[in-house]
Amino acid sequence: MAVKFFVNGMPAEFDGPEEVPLLWVVREHLNLTGSKFGCGIGLCGACTMHVDGTAMRTCIMPVMMAQGRHVTTIEGLSHNGEHPVQKAWTELDVPQCGYCQSGMIMAAASLLSRHPDPSDADIDREMTNLCRCATYVRIRAAIHRAAKLR
Amino acid sequence: MSPVSRRCVLTGAALTAASLIVPIGGRAAESNYEITDWIAIAPSGEVTLGLSQPEVGQGSYTALPQILADELDADWQRVKVRFVTGKAAYKIAFRQEPPAQKEGASMSTTALFGRLRIAGAAARDVLIRAAAQQWNVDVAQCRSENGFIINARGERLSYGDLAAAAAKLPLRSDPPLKDKRRFHLIGKPLPRLDTVGKCDGSAVFGIDVMVPGMLNAAIKTARAFTGQVTAIKNEAEILKMPGVHAVVKLAALAIANEDAGVQHPQLPNLPRHNAVCVVADRFWQANRALDALDVEFDGGVAADLSTVKIEAMLEAGLDAEQGVTALERGEPRQILKERAAAVIERRFLLPHIAHAPLEPVNATASYKDGAVEVWGPVQSVSACQEAVAHAVGCAADAVEVNVTFLGGSFGRKIVPDYVLQAVQASKAVGRPVKLIRSREEDMQHDVYRPNAGGRFRAVLDDRGYPLAVQARVAGQSLFGAVRKSWLDHTPEGACDESMVDGIYNQSYRLPHFLVETVDTPLPIPVYFMRSVGSTAAVFFWESFITELAQRANIDQYAYRRNLLANDPLALRVLDAAAQASGWGTTTDTFRGIAYNCYIGRGGRFKTYVAEVVELARIADGLAVTRVFCAVDPGLAVNPNTLRAQIEGGIGFALTTALKSRITFANGGAEQSNFFDYPLLGIDEMPEIVPIVLPSDRPPQGFGEVVLAPVAPALAQALLHATGRRLDVMPFPEDAFRSRA
Missing domain, CATH: 3.10.20.30 (Beta-grasp domain)
Structure with missing residues (x-):
C-alpha cells in the first residue's frame, strides 16, 4: 500500500x-x-x-x-529564503562548503520554534548536527541573530 | 534485468525542484561576448566571470571573481560566476611539475592574483578603446567606473553597449593595472556569492547531479587495502531485485597516485579487482541490493596490517641508527654526543587520520564510445582528466569534467579513485551512472593523512636556549607514496620535506641543528590533507620548544620571542597574539602559545601565524574558551572569507587534536562512521578572536595556515593547567581533567 x-x-x-x-x-x-x-x-x-x-x-x-x-x-522552509534563520544565515555568511547547512538551518528553525530566544546552553544541547568546516562560530551567532529577526 | 521503476505520484501541482542544471562547463550563452579567457559580457551589461578553482568551502567562488571585477571596474551587483575549464590560462604550477587545473596547497589566490588582475585590466583596456573609437576621442579622455566607460564630457557607455566592439579588439599583454589605492572590491569583506544557494537548498553538489538516462550505483570494497573480490555468490538473485541493472566488479586503482602507475618498490602490487558495485534505477535500490549481495573478499598480501605493527615500525624508525638528513647546520651530532648527559629528549606520536568530508565521495560519469564526461565534486580537474584518460585510453583533453560545488574535500577529492569507479560502472552498463560511497566506504577507503612519530633531542646553552637540536620525524612518507617527483634525493636516501615542514624551514635561532626523516612505507593509501605534514611537525616542534622553555624556566612567549628575534614578521604575529590574549595577566586562566610560518610549496608564499589557546575551569574540568589567532596573510583579498578560514580552520584543527584517529586491523581501517570517528560539535567550539595584520605583501596562502599551531598551543595550556605532557594525538579524553 x-x-x-x-x-x-x-x-x-x-x-x-x-x-x-x-x-x-x-x-x-x-x-x-x-x-x-x-x-x-x-x-x-x-x-x-x-x-x-x-x-x-x-x-x-x-x-x-x-x-x-x-x-x-x-x-x-520559506519562499525566497525569507525564513528568519535563512536571513540570519545569509547576513552572517555562515556556509563554507555548505553541505551541512540545509540540515543546520532546519535544525535551527526547529530549535527556535521551541526556544524563541535560545541561550548558548540551549544551542549546545540542541544543535547536534555536524559541520566538518566547523562553521560553528557563525552558526551560533546566526541563531541568536535569527531570534531577533523573528 | 527488469527496470521496475518505483512510482512516486505527485497529486496536485508539481513541487518546486531545485535547479539541477549544473551551472558549469559548456560555453557562455551565445549572446555573451568573450572578452578574455575569464570574462564574458552580455549586451545587457551582465558580466560573467570564469572561476577555474573548485569551490570547496574556502571562498574562491567569491574572492577570485572579486579580483577580476575590481580590475575590470565591473558593477559587482551585475556579476555572475561560472566554473570554467579547458584553457591553459586556468592551470597553475605548484612546484616542479606540469601546470594543472586544481585547487590545493592554499595556492589559488597567490598563484592567480596577478593573472586575474591582468585579465581584468586587459578587458577594461579594450572596453576603453572601444568607447574611445565610438566617441572618436583619445583613450586618455576615457575612464572606467562601475560597469561604464565615461568620457571627459561626462557621456557614458555601458560595458554591455561596448562588449561587441571590445571583443573584436586585440588584447594587450601588459595592460595598465590599477593603483591599489583605487581598489574598490579587493580588500573588502564582501558577502560570499554562494551563500544564498547554500541556504535555500539550490546549490548543486556532486551528489545532487542528475543527467538524462542516469542510473545509480552503491559500492562495497574489500576491507583490506590489498584485498580483492574472490566470489559473488548470488548475482542471479540480485539481478532480479527491483530496479537492479547490473553487478559490476571494479578494478583496483593505483593508490591515490598522481605519479600514475608507479608502485612503491617496497610495497606489493595491487590486486586486480577490489570492489563491486550494484547499479540500479535508484540509489536506494542499489543500496538494498548491495546489502543483500553475498560477496567474498580476501585480505591479500598485507592482510596482517595492524596498528600494533605500524606503531612498532614507527618506533623502530625513530630509534634507527641513521635517518635521512633534511638539514644540518653547525655540529649538532658532535655536541649531542659530547653532552649526552645533558640531552633533553621528547617523543611524539600521531596516527593516520581520515579527511571525512561531509559529502562522501561520489561521481557521475557517462562513458560512450570511448568518450567520457564526468560530473561531480572534483578538486583537481587535471588529475581527474589524466586518470580517466589513462584508464580508458583516450586523450586527457577528451575527458570533459563538470565541477559541482564540493561538500568538503580538504584534499580528498583531488584523488579521482571514485570517479574512475563511476566511469567503470558506466562503461559496464552503457548508461550514465552516479556512484555514491556510503559513509563507511568513504571512511574505510579514504586516502589518509599519514601517521608520524617524532624524536626530538636538544642541549641548551648556559642561558637556557637551544645550543644543539636533533629533530627526527618518522612515518609513512607522503611523497614516497604518491609524489615521488617531489622527493629530494640525498646520499642517505630520499627526503620528504613534507614530513618536517614547519621544522626545517623556520627562523628560530638554532646554531647547531639537525633535521632528519625516516620513511616507514606501508600499504595504506595516503594523500595530502589540509595543512599536510605541518599538523604533525609543528605539533612536535612547538611542543618541544614548550619543553625547552619550561626546562629553562623562561616564559613561553618570551622564549619564542628571543628565538625569533631576527624575524620581524614572526615577532609581529607573536606579539599581536600575546597582547590580544592578555598574556602575562593570568588570573584563573591557562594559556598556551604557538607559532608557525606556513610556507607554500616550492616557497611560493609565507603566511605568519601565532595563536594563543585559552582554557578556563568549568564544573568538571577545563574547557577551551577562546583562541586568539594573529596572522599576516599579505593582502587579504576578502577579509570576510579570510576570517571564516580562521574560525573554521581552528575548529578543524581541534577535531584533529582531540578526536581523529584511524586504526588498522586485519589489513584495513577499523573506524567507519561518525560514532567512532567523531567530529567537533558546536558545544566544543571556542570563541575565536582573529587578528589580521595589515601588510604590503601580495596575497599569501591561507586555507591551511591556521591549523598547525592549535594542537601545540592547546597542549601547552593543558600542561600549565594540569602538569601533564601531551605527546600523542589525539589527546586522551581525560586531558581536560583539572589537577586535583
Missing part, C-alpha cells in the same frame, strides 16, 4: 518498500536534493527535515513513518 504524505504543502505518494528512508524518497523521487546524505545513521544531521514541524533525521526514518504527516524540506 502506498505511503501518502505531504511535502512542502503538496500531497505526495510512494508505493515502494515502506522502510526506504524518507531522505531518499524525497531526493530521488521528488527531486528535492537540498537535504543531504552524510552518514546514513542519523548522526550528522545533513538530512534534517521537519516532520509536522519538528526536526527529524530522515536518513534513518522509514518513509512509512511519514504517513499522513507534513514534511518540510529546506526548499519549502
Whole structure:
C-alpha cells in the first residue's frame, strides 16, 4: 500500500518498500536534493527535515513513518529564503562548503520554534548536527541573530 | 534485468525542484561576448566571470571573481560566476611539475592574483578603446567606473553597449593595472556569492547531479587495502531485485597516485579487482541490493596490517641508527654526543587520520564510445582528466569534467579513485551512472593523512636556549607514496620535506641543528590533507620548544620571542597574539602559545601565524574558551572569507587534536562512521578572536595556515593547567581533567 504524505504543502505518494528512508524518497523521487546524505545513521544531521514541524533525521526514518504527516524540506522552509534563520544565515555568511547547512538551518528553525530566544546552553544541547568546516562560530551567532529577526 | 521503476505520484501541482542544471562547463550563452579567457559580457551589461578553482568551502567562488571585477571596474551587483575549464590560462604550477587545473596547497589566490588582475585590466583596456573609437576621442579622455566607460564630457557607455566592439579588439599583454589605492572590491569583506544557494537548498553538489538516462550505483570494497573480490555468490538473485541493472566488479586503482602507475618498490602490487558495485534505477535500490549481495573478499598480501605493527615500525624508525638528513647546520651530532648527559629528549606520536568530508565521495560519469564526461565534486580537474584518460585510453583533453560545488574535500577529492569507479560502472552498463560511497566506504577507503612519530633531542646553552637540536620525524612518507617527483634525493636516501615542514624551514635561532626523516612505507593509501605534514611537525616542534622553555624556566612567549628575534614578521604575529590574549595577566586562566610560518610549496608564499589557546575551569574540568589567532596573510583579498578560514580552520584543527584517529586491523581501517570517528560539535567550539595584520605583501596562502599551531598551543595550556605532557594525538579524553 502506498505511503501518502505531504511535502512542502503538496500531497505526495510512494508505493515502494515502506522502510526506504524518507531522505531518499524525497531526493530521488521528488527531486528535492537540498537535504543531504552524510552518514546514513542519523548522526550528522545533513538530512534534517521537519516532520509536522519538528526536526527529524530522515536518513534513518522509514518513509512509512511519514504517513499522513507534513514534511518540510529546506526548499519549502520559506519562499525566497525569507525564513528568519535563512536571513540570519545569509547576513552572517555562515556556509563554507555548505553541505551541512540545509540540515543546520532546519535544525535551527526547529530549535527556535521551541526556544524563541535560545541561550548558548540551549544551542549546545540542541544543535547536534555536524559541520566538518566547523562553521560553528557563525552558526551560533546566526541563531541568536535569527531570534531577533523573528 | 527488469527496470521496475518505483512510482512516486505527485497529486496536485508539481513541487518546486531545485535547479539541477549544473551551472558549469559548456560555453557562455551565445549572446555573451568573450572578452578574455575569464570574462564574458552580455549586451545587457551582465558580466560573467570564469572561476577555474573548485569551490570547496574556502571562498574562491567569491574572492577570485572579486579580483577580476575590481580590475575590470565591473558593477559587482551585475556579476555572475561560472566554473570554467579547458584553457591553459586556468592551470597553475605548484612546484616542479606540469601546470594543472586544481585547487590545493592554499595556492589559488597567490598563484592567480596577478593573472586575474591582468585579465581584468586587459578587458577594461579594450572596453576603453572601444568607447574611445565610438566617441572618436583619445583613450586618455576615457575612464572606467562601475560597469561604464565615461568620457571627459561626462557621456557614458555601458560595458554591455561596448562588449561587441571590445571583443573584436586585440588584447594587450601588459595592460595598465590599477593603483591599489583605487581598489574598490579587493580588500573588502564582501558577502560570499554562494551563500544564498547554500541556504535555500539550490546549490548543486556532486551528489545532487542528475543527467538524462542516469542510473545509480552503491559500492562495497574489500576491507583490506590489498584485498580483492574472490566470489559473488548470488548475482542471479540480485539481478532480479527491483530496479537492479547490473553487478559490476571494479578494478583496483593505483593508490591515490598522481605519479600514475608507479608502485612503491617496497610495497606489493595491487590486486586486480577490489570492489563491486550494484547499479540500479535508484540509489536506494542499489543500496538494498548491495546489502543483500553475498560477496567474498580476501585480505591479500598485507592482510596482517595492524596498528600494533605500524606503531612498532614507527618506533623502530625513530630509534634507527641513521635517518635521512633534511638539514644540518653547525655540529649538532658532535655536541649531542659530547653532552649526552645533558640531552633533553621528547617523543611524539600521531596516527593516520581520515579527511571525512561531509559529502562522501561520489561521481557521475557517462562513458560512450570511448568518450567520457564526468560530473561531480572534483578538486583537481587535471588529475581527474589524466586518470580517466589513462584508464580508458583516450586523450586527457577528451575527458570533459563538470565541477559541482564540493561538500568538503580538504584534499580528498583531488584523488579521482571514485570517479574512475563511476566511469567503470558506466562503461559496464552503457548508461550514465552516479556512484555514491556510503559513509563507511568513504571512511574505510579514504586516502589518509599519514601517521608520524617524532624524536626530538636538544642541549641548551648556559642561558637556557637551544645550543644543539636533533629533530627526527618518522612515518609513512607522503611523497614516497604518491609524489615521488617531489622527493629530494640525498646520499642517505630520499627526503620528504613534507614530513618536517614547519621544522626545517623556520627562523628560530638554532646554531647547531639537525633535521632528519625516516620513511616507514606501508600499504595504506595516503594523500595530502589540509595543512599536510605541518599538523604533525609543528605539533612536535612547538611542543618541544614548550619543553625547552619550561626546562629553562623562561616564559613561553618570551622564549619564542628571543628565538625569533631576527624575524620581524614572526615577532609581529607573536606579539599581536600575546597582547590580544592578555598574556602575562593570568588570573584563573591557562594559556598556551604557538607559532608557525606556513610556507607554500616550492616557497611560493609565507603566511605568519601565532595563536594563543585559552582554557578556563568549568564544573568538571577545563574547557577551551577562546583562541586568539594573529596572522599576516599579505593582502587579504576578502577579509570576510579570510576570517571564516580562521574560525573554521581552528575548529578543524581541534577535531584533529582531540578526536581523529584511524586504526588498522586485519589489513584495513577499523573506524567507519561518525560514532567512532567523531567530529567537533558546536558545544566544543571556542570563541575565536582573529587578528589580521595589515601588510604590503601580495596575497599569501591561507586555507591551511591556521591549523598547525592549535594542537601545540592547546597542549601547552593543558600542561600549565594540569602538569601533564601531551605527546600523542589525539589527546586522551581525560586531558581536560583539572589537577586535583
